[in-house]
């Protein structure tokens with residue numbers, strides 16, 4: 408079961424839902440929690456533990472100027488503008504390169520080879536029995552979030568229960584994290600901005616063919632607009648978490664609701680059961 412936790416906008420409590428769900432399930436099962444919000448990973452704050460680190464690299468082209476005939480074919484081929492061929496040298500702009508390898512293939516003089524370039528890291532920890540945490544972190548200034556997310560997901564590929572905390576929004580890194588998931592929880596809040604961005608997120612998961620349900624967070628009881636939207640789009644509201652100073656205080660301390668208030672665990676177990684039903688996974 409691969410379950411994504413996503414949201415149309417930041418600050419809805421997506422990571423809180425992911426962390427509490429993973430914590431609750433890990434008390435009875437083996438769970439892998441993957442932090443795919445690689446530009447701003449924060450799940451490790453809920454689960455401090457020693458971690459094993461590995462680097463994520465991508466192959467980038469290196470031109471051998473002694474072999475290069477400056478024919479211009481590589482520059483013509485690169486659709487990303489990462490190569491500019493001048494009369495006596497080739498300029499390479501690594502931040503524009505998508506590591507497609509095409510320039511190496513089209514070079515008639517075998518003047519291009521690839522070398523690995525670091526773009527981020529993965530950390531793997533076991534913060535408690537039953538729970539594995541994989542966090543991807545994009546290096547500062549690197550524009551390539553997708554390969555880091557892909558590498559983080561690959562580490563969890565064989566694990567039976569995987570919860571993926573995506574980046575907020577609906578950009579490429581979110582699509583990469585959602586790809587291949589069995590179901591998705593969309594976390595929202597009942598505000599005009601929340602509803603607007605929820606619409607975008609619903610559209611993305613629908614286009615990817617991923618069944619989705621809704622969690623309304625920080626509800627002040629005035630959820631009529633959101634509920635109407637969910638009814639209109641045949642989306643189940645699987646859980647409503649009330650606005651609460653106590654919950655906010657627990658989170659601001661970096662604690663987990665389900666650890667501090669174990670009575671909440673049954674709600675998160677029920678949420679997971681609904682996700683399995685959504686995904687068509689037999690209990």
Ligand code: SF4
Nearest residue numbers: 475476478479481514
């Ligand atoms: S295709 Fe090869 S030979 Fe031509 S400019 Fe590029 S690196 Fe040089």
Ligand code: SF4
Nearest residue numbers: 485504505507508510
């Ligand atoms: S690997 Fe692909 S994206 Fe990068 S420079 Fe070569 S052709 Fe352009």
